Amino acid sequence: MGLHQRPPLLLTQGDPAGIGPELSLRAWLERDAESLPAFGIVGDPGHLGHVAKSHGWDVPIAAVEPHQIQSAFSGSLPVIPLSAPVSAEAGKPDRANAPSVIESIETAVRFVRAGTAAAVVTNPIAKHVLYQAGFRHPGHTEFLAALASEGDPEAYHPVMMLWSAELAVVPVTVHIPLADVPSALTTDLIVLTGRIVARELRQRFGIENPRLALAGLNPHAGESGAMGTEDETVIVPAIDILRADGIDVTGPLPADTMFHARARSRYDAALAMYHDQALIPIKTIAFDEAVNVTLGLPFVRTSPDHGTAFDIAGKGIARPDSLMAALKLAARLGSP
Ligand SMILES: NC(=O)C1=CN([C@@H]2O[C@H](COP(=O)(O)OP(=O)(O)OC[C@H]3O[C@@H](n4cnc5c(N)ncnc54)[C@H](O)[C@@H]3O)[C@@H](O)[C@H]2O)C=CC1
Numbered sequence: 001m002g003l004h005q006r007p008p009l010l011l012t013q014g015d016p017a018g019i020g021p022e023l024s025l026r027a028w029l030e031r032d033a034e035s036l037p038a039f040g041i042v043g044d045p046g047h048l049g050h051v052a053k054s055h056g057w058d059v060p061i062a063a064v065e066p067h068q069i070q071s072a073f074s075g076s077l078p079v080i081p082l083s084a085p086v087s088a089e090a091g092k093p094d095r096a097n098a099p100s101v102i103e104s105i106e107t108a109v110r111f112v113r114a115g116t117a118a119a120v121v122t123n124p125i126a127k128h129v130l131y132q133a134g135f136r137h138p139g140h141t142e143f144l145a146a147l148a149s150e151g152d153p154e155a156y157h158p159v160m161m162l163w164s165a166e167l168a169v170v171p172v173t174v175h176i177p178l179a180d181v182p183s184a185l186t187t188d189l190i191v192l193t194g195r196i197v198a199r200e201l202r203q204r205f206g207i208e209n210p211r212l213a214l215a216g217l218n219p220h221a222g223e224s225g226a227m228g229t230e231d232e233t234v235i236v237p238a239i240d241i242l243r244a245d246g247i248d249v250t251g252p253l254p255a256d257t258m259f260h261a262r263a264r265s266r267y268d269a270a271l272a273m274y275h276d277q278a279l280i281p282i283k284t285i286a287f288d289e290a291v292n293v294t295l296g297l298p299f300v301r302t303s304p305d306h307g308t309a310f311d312i313a314g315k316g317i318a319r320p321d322s323l324m325a326a327l328k329l330a331a332r333l334g335s336p
């Protein structure tokens with residue numbers, strides 16, 4: 001790496017039976033056309049070579065150390081080899097690959113924390129496959145916070161944000177059953193989330209005075225208590241505290257009318273009360289462009305907005321746009 005070169009990005013393997021491997025290869029093939037930042041994959045050189053060959057793509061694979069990624073990137077796809085074995089057939093997830101999936105994430109985090117990489121970009125994992133193998137974290141978001149926290153569960157509160165040029169959304173509660181949302185949703189959680197979002201929109205995204213819009217939980221934001229009470233008893237007090245902090249907050253807004261184009265122009269990020277309230281609008285508006293960013297961590301992590309797409313894995317039809325957007329955003333946010 002030259003004196004003024006930034007460290008490269010590290011891309012994780014994701015589920016090797018999903019679309020991650022072919023998207024990574026396609027992103028590398030598009031590196032010049034898309035002006036992508038240099039990246040390396042923590043993965044299995046043999047498996048990636050096999051996937052490239054099966055699609056007839058000319059992608060030389062180079063097994064490297066992190067400090068060799070920059071110089072290798074223009075002529076080959078740099079891969080930091082895993083020690084766990086990988087044996088995967090497209091579209092057929094296998095829990096036997098879980099150790100390699102987890103090792104890839106842990107290794108990427110280790111290098112980014114050591115300053116050898118600028119940011120972590122994760123390829124999609126199939127959560128239920130990892131759970132079958134004993135993985136105890138709901139998803140990347142929570143696992144990355146656990147890795148960053150190094151045993152202190154209070155150290156970092158991770159916040160999921162899905163970002164696109166048209167819309168940014170944050171689910172305040174994330175990977176929990178819908179039935180558990182009302183009891184998990186507290187004023188403290190909303191305030192903590194709002195503070196992290198406002199801080200990182202300022203510091204990382206360069207928005208001087210971020211405008212946050214908070215969704216209600218219930219239909220019509222509760223209709224003055226007739227359709228549910230959490231909007232008044234939990235969300236309004238959180239808004240008061242965030243406003244007292246000097247943050248520009250509106251809400252609670254009826255969720256059904258806050259995502260059309262005129263409404264979107266009034267805020268920089270929408271805080272939704274549960275996963276689908278946030279992700280349905282952004283995946284409807286910007287499925288190919290949106291990026292999942294984890295806020296609240298001591299390093300930058302981005303990811304495509306989609307999952308493993310086992311139904312199309314291996315067919316060569318998966319679109320690499322969201323992964324390429326994740327690489328570009330990671331480079332932007334990872335820069336001082
Ligand atoms: N960041 C991550 O690791 C994420 C992982 N997942 C995991 O992915 C698995 C599958 O989840 P699903 O709900 O089926 O969502 P999915 O995003 O994998 O697929 C939903 C639909 O979109 C299509 N699709 C997805 N990505 C595409 C692309 N790049 N180009 C063209 N079409 C694409 C698929 O073919 C499928 O029809 C689950 O096990 C879930 O846990 C889901 C979201 C994010």
Ligand SMILES: NCC(=O)COP(=O)(O)O
Nearest residue numbers: 139140141142279292303
């Ligand atoms: N639906 C988004 C999602 O599941 C992403 O989760 P994570 O693995 O990024 O925590």
